[in-house]
Amino acid sequence: MQPDRRDFIKKALTGVLALLGIGFIVPALRILTPSRVREKEMAYFPLLPEEELPRAGVKKAELTYKALGRDMKARVFLVSSPEGVTALSSTCTHLGxxxxxxxxxxxxVCPCHSGRYDLTGKNIGGPPPAPLTRFPVRIRDGIVHIGMKV
Ligand code: FES
Known part of the structure; x- marks a missing residue:
């Protein structure tokens, strides 16, 4: 092989390997950038006026919020107890x-497979493997806000 030809092949192989490296490294860096690996952040969204909180028992409400630039909805149960008000997700932890x-x-009670939860959201019967998700509740300026990870 002539030196010019060897040189050309060596440079071509180096170029191909560099392109392959970029092809693997760039996607890997995108996956590992802080915005991709960070935990979802808690954001609070207004649900209803404080005076509409249940004094006793359970109240169903629908929360609308934005996540990832999309309008989202979540059905929430507000449960009053001597300790205060808790907000529970209405999504069954079995199959949703x-x-x-x-x-x-x-x-x-879940209509799908008869899963049951008590007023604290604890799973007490049927197939649900975990309690209902609890959302943080915060009251600001007379408005009840629910915390959601977005
Ligand atoms: S989805 Fe609720 S019990 Fe199965």
């Missing part, structure tokens, strides 16, 4: 059906 509140039993 929406649970209903059974006033006569003071339980949340």
């Amino acid at each position: 059906c929406l649970v209903n509140y059974r006033r006569d039993k003071k339980e949340f």
Whole structure:
């Protein structure tokens, strides 16, 4: 092989390897950038006026909020107790059906596979593997805000 030809092949291989390296490194860096690996941040969204909070029992409400630039909705149960008001997700932790509140039993019941939760959201019967998700509640300027990870 002539020196010019060897030189050309060597440079061509180096160029191809450099392009392959860029092809792998750039996507890897995108995946590992802080915005991709950071935890979702908690943001608070207004739900209803403070005077509409339940004095006793359970109230169903629908929260609208923005996440990832999209309008989202979440059905929330507000549960009053001597400790205050808690907000529970209405999404069953088994397969994601929406649970209903059974006033006569003071339980949340899932219509899909009869999963049951108590008023604290604890799973007490059926297939749900975990309690209902609790959302943080904050009251600012007379408005109840619910915390969501976005
Ligand atoms: S989805 Fe709720 S019990 Fe199965």
